[in-house]
Amino acid sequence: MAPSIDLSFLTVQVLSALRQAAFLFLISSGLTLIFGVLNILNFAHGALYMLGAYFIYALTLHLTGPAGFLIALLAAPLGVAVIAVAIEAGLLRRIYKQEEIYQLLLTYSLVLIIDDLAKIVFGPEYKSIPKPDAISGAVTIFGGTVPVYTLVVLVLAPMMALVLWYLLYKTRTGKIVRATSSDREMADALGINMSALFTLVFAFGAMLAGFAGALAGPARTVFPGVGTEVIIESFVVVVIGGLGNLWGALIGSILIGTLETVGIIVFPEFEMSLIYLLMVAILVVRPWGLFGRPLKVKALSDKNLSMEAQEISPVHYSIHPLIRLIPLVLLLIVPLVAGRFYQFLLTQILIASLVAVAFNLLLGTTGLLSFGQMAFYGVGAYTVGLLAMKAGFGTLPALLLSPVFAALAAGVIGFFCVRLSGVHFAMLTLAFGQLVYTIAFKWYGFTGGDNGMQGIPIRPLPGGIDIGSTKAMYYFALAVVGISIECLRRIRSSAFGSTLKAIRENNQRAAYLGVNVKLYQWTAFVIAGAFTGLAGGLYAIMEKAITPDIIHWTKSGEPVFMTIIGGIYTFAGPVVGAAVFVVLNSYLVAWTENWALVLGIILLVMVLMLPGGVVGFINEKARGALSKRGWVRKWVFSK
Amino acid sequence: MGFLQVSGVVKSFGGLRALQDVSFSVARGEIRAIIGPNGAGKSTLFNVMTGLFPPNSGEVVFDGERISGVPPHRIIRKGIGRSFQITNIFPRMTVFENVQVALFSHHGKSRNAFGLARRYPTIAAEALAILGQVGLAEKHEISASILSHGDQKRLEIAISLASRPRLLMLDEPTAGMSRFESRETVELLRKISREQGLTLVFTEHDMDIVFGISEKIVVLQQGSVIADGAPAEIKANPQVRKAYLGEEIQE
Numbered sequence: 001m002a003p004s005i006d007l008s009f010l011t012v013q014v015l016s017a018l019r020q021a022a023f024l025f026l027i028s029s030g031l032t033l034i035f036g037v038l039n040i041l042n043f044a045h046g047a048l049y050m051l052g053a054y055f056i057y058a059l060t061l062h063l064t065g066p067a068g069f070l071i072a073l074l075a076a077p078l079g080v081a082v083i084a085v086a087i088e089a090g091l092l093r094r095i096y097k098q099e100e101i102y103q104l105l106l107t108y109s110l111v112l113i114i115d116d117l118a119k120i121v122f123g124p125e126y127k128s129i130p131k132p133d134a135i136s137g138a139v140t141i142f143g144g145t146v147p148v149y150t151l152v153v154l155v156l157a158p159m160m161a162l163v164l165w166y167l168l169y170k171t172r173t174g175k176i177v178r179a180t181s182s183d184r185e186m187a188d189a190l191g192i193n194m195s196a197l198f199t200l201v202f203a204f205g206a207m208l209a210g211f212a213g214a215l216a217g218p219a220r221t222v223f224p225g226v227g228t229e230v231i232i233e234s235f236v237v238v239v240i241g242g243l244g245n246l247w248g249a250l251i252g253s254i255l256i257g258t259l260e261t262v263g264i265i266v267f268p269e270f271e272m273s274l275i276y277l278l279m280v281a282i283l284v285v286r287p288w289g290l291f292g293r294p295l296k297v298k299a300l301s302d303k304n305l306s307m308e309a310q311e312i313s314p315v316h317y318s319i320h321p322l323i324r325l326i327p328l329v330l331l332l333i334v335p336l337v338a339g340r341f342y343q344f345l346l347t348q349i350l351i352a353s354l355v356a357v358a359f360n361l362l363l364g365t366t367g368l369l370s371f372g373q374m375a376f377y378g379v380g381a382y383t384v385g386l387l388a389m390k391a392g393f394g395t396l397p398a399l400l401l402s403p404v405f406a407a408l409a410a411g412v413i414g415f416f417c418v419r420l421s422g423v424h425f426a427m428l429t430l431a432f433g434q435l436v437y438t439i440a441f442k443w444y445g446f447t448g449g450d451n452g453m454q455g456i457p458i459r460p461l462p463g464g465i466d467i468g469s470t471k472a473m474y475y476f477a478l479a480v481v482g483i484s485i486e487c488l489r490r491i492r493s494s495a496f497g498s499t500l501k502a503i504r505e506n507n508q509r510a511a512y513l514g515v516n517v518k519l520y521q522w523t524a525f526v527i528a529g530a531f532t533g534l535a536g537g538l539y540a541i542m543e544k545a546i547t548p549d550i551i552h553w554t555k556s557g558e559p560v561f562m563t564i565i566g567g568i569y570t571f572a573g574p575v576v577g578a579a580v581f582v583v584l585n586s587y588l589v590a591w592t593e594n595w596a597l598v599l600g601i602i603l604l605v606m607v608l609m610l611p612g613g614v615v616g617f618i619n620e621k622a623r624g625a626l627s628k629r630g631w632v633r634k635w636v637f638s639k
Numbered sequence: 640m641g642f643l644q645v646s647g648v649v650k651s652f653g654g655l656r657a658l659q660d661v662s663f664s665v666a667r668g669e670i671r672a673i674i675g676p677n678g679a680g681k682s683t684l685f686n687v688m689t690g691l692f693p694p695n696s697g698e699v700v701f702d703g704e705r706i707s708g709v710p711p712h713r714i715i716r717k718g719i720g721r722s723f724q725i726t727n728i729f730p731r732m733t734v735f736e737n738v739q740v741a742l743f744s745h746h747g748k749s750r751n752a753f754g755l756a757r758r759y760p761t762i763a764a765e766a767l768a769i770l771g772q773v774g775l776a777e778k779h780e781i782s783a784s785i786l787s788h789g790d791q792k793r794l795e796i797a798i799s800l801a802s803r804p805r806l807l808m809l810d811e812p813t814a815g816m817s818r819f820e821s822r823e824t825v826e827l828l829r830k831i832s833r834e835q836g837l838t839l840v841f842t843e844h845d846m847d848i849v850f851g852i853s854e855k856i857v858v859l860q861q862g863s864v865i866a867d868g869a870p871a872e873i874k875a876n877p878q879v880r881k882a883y884l885g886e887e888i889q890e
Contacts, residue, residue, distance in 0.1 A: 495743040496752035505729035513744040514715035
């Protein structure tokens, strides 16, 4: 590039960065506002953005001309707000008393549902939204060609920001919102009508997302799933700025908008990785973001102790060892009578089970929700792929190294993540997961980029055991997964496991037992990462191919799904959940294109009706009745 | 120098001085109350003394070792137990597990990820013995979340005792209890202190309890110590009477 940057180039880039920042701010201000008041991290915020874009698309089919466009631009966000009211009043409100992860999961189920509904209604293809002639051309500013629509965005977005500022700082309701955001208990004690306030803020935040979608739609395009990309960017923005802080959202948007624009020019391959790296750099210095504050030490209030709605009781006794052998025996016999399809299906279930059980060491046992778990799965899979293809490693040595590399990755990522808790932890793991994803996706020279790797060679195990056939692969996976799950079971029932549970229940009290809470959380994170990596290694051997999709954050939702379906506070739950998930996946894909919709609905129903999961439910009901009879108790359960 | 020595502790939050040059000392085996009107700085002092946050200046020395500014998980290792104003237990674990997990930590077993938790017979016996001391042995199998408030407080004391403290710090041990439960808890604390030579430092609102159990009392007002002495001296102290507007200490 010439030493003196030319003015026209600079103008174009600055305006483009500002436009990007404007979109980001509109989305993340709503996200951060909702978090500040409701204490909910709204995963569906990206989906609401998408709805805003689809609504303006649908409206502009009928409303043409500048006036029509303006009406559509205003009506689309209002439509989103109406939907938001229905979501808040109909669904979210029912689980405010639950632990925060359930609220997060509910909004995640809405992502699956809304995305697929959009696909049904509007079709899977990309839609572009026509702009009226008056704002569709380009103008020349300082010699640079700038789309007129960019200028429109740069006028309208700050106007919306001003409206937001006025509402929050100059109106009574706005003052209440800000007060609630900084001290929720105090506001509650002052007798503010919380449920009306929550509905209002959720609808208003959603409207901002809808407005962002309606405004960005004509500049970008809209397609089902666009929200899952948008939400990650705005997560990064609010993590950088500080969750719940509007000024943070503003500064974060400008930083990310600028970095994305500069990144595309300077490092076109790693533009997305750059924003995650910036985030990490900021969090090293300020773990709670630029303007964020640590959440108050959460003392256990009576509400938490009595837990009317949320008593999902962890189980205190385990099944008799002999009974536990039954599934193992069945798993050994079944492939002898079942065909290759079922052998393959069972292998998938085994691998998914290992992921879910490892994941649940974090969620159910330690109380940490990781939304980037599949990053370690990816590290494990790529370890096997790269070692086998580029270094000529045997299959077994490559597989044994997969948990090692995954543990190393988890060690580094965990170091940053365990400094945070709750929702912050979930977001940070998610962002780190995406960092790993972008690297795998773009690094063509090493990982094969978005093509991934095909034809991973499977070499015989030591002793000449060939695992090339489906049946042999099944037994190999059974051995590896069986040993791993037994290890995880022992860890969970060990003194270390008890200590993790104590941290989950009350980390402050655990610290006052002399437990170094962060160190234990980190250790659990590394163990979970290592076993997830091993599962990833198995996956690479089973599929003989890898694509970076396996790391994408939406995949990290899968172990969450499995665990919730099966039962978060049970050991066997995640295995049952994995089986249900894989079977549903295999059959639903053949039966309907909209299997994400089905999954979303199942997750939604589980969160609302059966938060303890299937196994948790069986434990509660059936076991209680069964164990009244002495001999059943004696033979089925061991103390 | 006392067993526990607080010297010149200052703590401010922003511009607000919560503690101003607080000094006093506690002898080994003593039962010591820290009292004062609301906002006098009792909880702040407690948090400084147990490592939740460091003082701006001054220090806390326990048995010859400086403990101010040391994080909670290390302070506990030095032989200090703490209970909280709000009940602070592990709700969705059994009563037994609550104490067991504390014992794992005390005996350095928390890191053992392969030995099954139930394979520690001596720790199990010890847990039951401690639960027996506080009168919860019969309820050891039930979930801690369904205990009564008084029982949860006892459980919390049991958890604190599991780390075999030489000094037990109790922040309002009878908060929220019925009169009957309070009296029982006080008796329990007195018994434990006598049997084990345990030093007790506690804050309390209920003056009957304060004067009934403590051997020495330190009085805080607006972050400063205004009196320090035996119960009789404190009752006679005009400054203390003034601080409490003569309401509760009059006989």
